[in-house]
Amino acid sequence: VTDFVTAVATRAEASEKRAEAVLTEYGIPLLSPRAVRRGLTVERLAFSGTKTIEDRAEEPFSFERHFTTGVWCVTSRRNLVGKSTVLNLILWALRGQPGPLRADVRGWLDHVELDASVDGEEITVRFDVVGGSPRGELIRRSAPMSPLAAFDSHDSFERAVAGYIMDRLRLDPTRFWQRRPNDPEERGDQRLLGWQSYATALYIPEASFGAVLGEQTISGQAGILLQVFVGVPWTATYHAARVAERHAAQQRSVGQAAAREAAQARGSRRADLEGRLVAAQSTLSALSPTPSASEIDDAVGAYQRAAERQGALSSQVIDCQRELEAANILAAEDEQYLLDLRETLAARPFFAKLNPTRCPRCEHELGAERNEREAQTHHCAVCDSIVAGQEDAEEAAERLAAAETQHADTKTQAEAMQARYTALSEQLAAATAETEALRREVDRLTGQPAQLAAWQN
Amino acid sequence: MKTVRRATREQDIVRLVFLLDRAGEDPPPDAPQTAVSCMIGQMRLQALDFWLRNPDYLANELLTEYEEGRMGPEALDEANTILDNREPVIRRFPMTRWHYGAYEPLDNALAMLSYPQLVEIRVDRTAERVRRHIYYLLAEGRKFTAELLASGDYFAWYAERAELIGRLAAGAGGARLKDRQYQVNTYGAAKRGALIASIEPEVRARLTKIESEL
Numbered sequence: 247v248t249d250f251v252t253a254v255a256t257r258a259e260a261s262e263k264r265a266e267a268v269l270t271e272y273g274i275p276l277l278s279p280r281a282v283r284r285g286l287t288v289e290r291l292a293f294s295g296t297k298t299i300e301d302r303a304e305e306p307f308s309f310e311r312h313f314t315t316g317v318w319c320v321t322s323r324r325n326l327v328g329k330s331t332v333l334n335l336i337l338w339a340l341r342g343q344p345g346p347l348r349a350d351v352r353g354w355l356d357h358v359e360l361d362a363s364v365d366g367e368e369i370t371v372r373f374d375v376v377g378g379s380p381r382g383e384l385i386r387r388s389a390p391m392s393p394l395a396a397f398d399s400h401d402s403f404e405r406a407v408a409g410y411i412m413d414r415l416r417l418d419p420t421r422f423w424q425r426r427p428n429d430p431e432e433r434g435d436q437r438l439l440g441w442q443s444y445a446t447a448l449y450i451p452e453a454s455f456g457a458v459l460g461e462q463t464i465s466g467q468a469g470i471l472l473q474v475f476v477g478v479p480w481t482a483t484y485h486a487a488r489v490a491e492r493h494a495a496q497q498r499s500v501g502q503a504a505a506r507e508a509a510q511a512r513g514s515r516r517a518d519l520e521g522r523l524v525a526a527q528s529t530l531s532a533l534s535p536t537p538s539a540s541e542i543d544d545a546v547g548a549y550q551r552a553a554e555r556q557g558a559l560s561s562q563v564i565d566c567q568r569e570l571e572a573a574n575i576l577a578a579e580d581e582q583y584l585l586d587l588r589e590t591l592a593a594r595p596f597f598a599k600l601n602p603t604r605c606p607r608c609e610h611e612l613g614a615e616r617n618e619r620e621a622q623t624h625h626c627a628v629c630d631s632i633v634a635g636q637e638d639a640e641e642a643a644e645r646l647a648a649a650e651t652q653h654a655d656t657k658t659q660a661e662a663m664q665a666r667y668t669a670l671s672e673q674l675a676a677a678t679a680e681t682e683a684l685r686r687e688v689d690r691l692t693g694q695p696a697q698l699a700a701w702q703n
Numbered sequence: 704m705k706t707v708r709r710a711t712r713e714q715d716i717v718r719l720v721f722l723l724d725r726a727g728e729d730p731p732p733d734a735p736q737t738a739v740s741c742m743i744g745q746m747r748l749q750a751l752d753f754w755l756r757n758p759d760y761l762a763n764e765l766l767t768e769y770e771e772g773r774m775g776p777e778a779l780d781e782a783n784t785i786l787d788n789r790e791p792v793i794r795r796f797p798m799t800r801w802h803y804g805a806y807e808p809l810d811n812a813l814a815m816l817s818y819p820q821l822v823e824i825r826v827d828r829t830a831e832r833v834r835r836h837i838y839y840l841l842a843e844g845r846k847f848t849a850e851l852l853a854s855g856d857y858f859a860w861y862a863e864r865a866e867l868i869g870r871l872a873a874g875a876g877g878a879r880l881k882d883r884q885y886q887v888n889t890y891g892a893a894k895r896g897a898l899i900a901s902i903e904p905e906v907r908a909r910l911t912k913i914e915s916e917l
Contacts, residue, residue, distance in 0.1 A: 578792050579708075585793060586711055592857045593713040596850060600819040628818075 250276055250483070272490035274483055275418075281477030284415040288313055288336055289368075290361035295354040295375070307354075336360060339371045340411070341445045342380075342397070342404030352378050361387070364414045369394070371407065384410060408441035417444060418482055420470050421489040433496055436489050439470055447471040537691045545691050549684040556677040563670045570663045577660040580653040587649050591642050602628055707898065710756075710796045715812035717851065721861040722751050723822060723840040724848045726869030730839060735823050738839040745836040747872070749806055750880035753798060754868045758790035759903040761864070763887060764871055766909055781867060782910055791903040794860075800893040813838075821847050 255265035269276060292310035299305075309332075320329045334347040339360035344352055352375060359372040366388075373382025380403045384394045395406035412418075419438040426433050473481040537545075604611050605628060612627055620627040637645075710718070727740035734741055742748055754761040762782040769778040785791070798807060816822040821844035827835040851858045872880055884890055893899045 581793055582708055586708075586714060589717065589857050590711040590713040592855060593717055593851065596847065596854070597713060597716070597815070600815070600821075602818040603820060604818060 272486070272494075273421075274486040274490060276483070278480040278483060279416065281479065282416075284365050284417075285363065286340075286365070286411070286415065287315070287363045288340075288360065289363060290359070291332065291336055291339075292359045293335055293355060293357065295356040297354050337445065337449065338380075339373075340407060341442055342407045343400055343442065349378070358382075364411055367414060369410070373397070373403070404442070412441050412444075417441070417474065420474060420482055421486045422466060422470060423489050423492045431499070433500075434492060436493055439467065439474075443467065443471060444474060447475040542688075542691050545684065545688045549681065549688050552677065552681040552684050556674070556681045559670065559674040559677050563667070563674050566663070566667045566670050570660070570667045573656070573660040573663045577653070577656040580649070580656045584646075584649045584653045587646055591646060594642075707797055708795070712812065712815070714796075715809070716815050717858060717861055718752060718755055718865075719748070719809060719812055720816055720821065720840070720844060720848055720851075721858070721865040722748065722755065722868070723838055724845060725862055725865035726751050726872065727838075727840060735839050735841065737842040738823070739842055739845050740840040742838045743835065745809075746878060747880060748809070748836075748838060750884060751865075751868050751872055752807075752809070753884060754871070755861075755864055756794075756796040756798060757899070757901075758785045758794050758864075759901050759906050760884065760887060760890070761868065761871075762786060762791070763902060763906045763909070764883065765867075766906065766913060767883075768871060769913070779910070779913065782906070786903075786907060786910065791901060791906075795901065797898045797901075800890070800895055800897060800899050816844065819843070 251262050251266045251269065254269065255262040258265060260268075266276070290310070290312045294308040295306070297305040297307055309328075311332075320332050322329055328351075331347070331351055334345065335358055338344045338347055339358060340362070355375040357372070357374050358380075359370060361368070361370050363369075368387040370385045370387055371382070372385070373380040375381075379399055381398045382403075383396045384406050386392050386394055394410055397403040397406045419440040422437055422439055423434050424437045426435065470481070470485060601617055602612055616627040619625060620633065624633045625631070626633050723740060723742055727742045730738035730741040742751075754764065762785040765774065765778040765782040765785075768774040769776070769782075813822065813824060817824055821841060823839045823841055825837045825839070827837055848858075848862070852862060887902060889900050889902045889905075
């Protein structure tokens, strides 16, 4: 222990106490166990079940083989007869997970048994396969013979065998660093290699699998497996230190990025506050000093006078509009009368010449004497009533002249009223605008709270 | 206005004689020998007289004719002239609405035209015993309108408007013309015995809208 901690302390230019504390904090093993031979030997494999393939007769099978010491080959003249199944069943029994065993083959199995020697201790793994799931036990056959664990699922099976074998072979999980796929900042995470991986250390998978050794193609993993298998000293410490280093570096860079972001946020917050300060100062300088009571009184007085003027003008405009309408009606009536008179007087001579030739009622011919009598006695040629004297041309001309004068007068009055209405409307518009401006001034002088709120907003 | 404006006897006669002269049809073979024009139906004569006495309704009808494609842009020109000349104010003689629409007895005015034989009025009795008035303008009547027109500027307006109304009414019977007049809300909604109100502001607004969409 002392040698490793001392070496670290020297290189880090720190005290041994500090070095030990840091190494312990990061979970780095301070010891390297001496490499010892650990044996794992498969001694017997037995399995049975029924091969069921659609449209073919069921085919019960049963296999048992004892393996004596030495190297064994599984061969056959034909393919697809179960060579891989034999190897995969050994792997399943030792790891607890079915791994590469084909799912349909797993469905055919009823029972599996494996005898093995783990660092000199004889064990048997035996289980039934029910609906593809294992249900069985791990038994120590060496004295004292005893059941070690029972399981009824893939996970409990794995825990049972991995726990026993890792303990028996004195193996610890190895830490390693796994990069996150496609991470632009090339971050990674700490991972553990345990029995699932160790068990495949000398398992050479099918070529299509991609990995030379083991089941995974993670960079560096095959090397770790070989180091563990061979028992290279300081393997665990080395990998734990590497992981701790990468983890610390990543934490540092995350911290730096966070610090950068925080600084940027502080900077923009500061700029924002400075901007608001400038705006607030300009608002403040735009505000006149607190108005005095007399200023407010003057403004309110001016506003009230303007409002009164506006009100007075408004009622004048309404009155004027009414008068204008009346004047227009009067002018129109006079114009109508003038027109009627002109047309009537113009038409009259033509009607005077229209002497009736027959009664419009009974259509009797009237005869010339009736017309003569009308001219002499002023009795109507048709109805015998007395005919009023016809208006003479002079009277008609006088009536026409009077109507023309009358029309000219009322027309002039209407036009004058129209001009007055236009002028008053313009004055009203100006007074309304002035009142509004003065009202805003009063609001500005007296409306401090509202402005303050707007400014704070 | 304190009292409803009434046309003088002379004005009534002038309106009717120009309507018969300019808005009539060619006389049929069985017409009086000197007939130059004829108009069939009192309802038709009343309907045409309504347009002559209410220039706002005439302008409105011109806009309808334009919108429904029976008249071209000249309808808008005529409507503009009517409104620009303030005819709806100056030339309006309001009419009372009776059961069958605007009606005013025309007998006296027609008598004034018939006894000097400017116009001949015949009453037609059909198999269904429906009475129908037929108004014929005689040659003397046309001579009379020509003399009126030659006497000065006062009567040209009647000739022009009567001709325009004749174009509007061409091919439609009196009942159909009344229907067209009823379609104007103000006319249709007027109570019996009440004056049919002016629609001048509506017509002005309608013309402005049509012209803005040109």
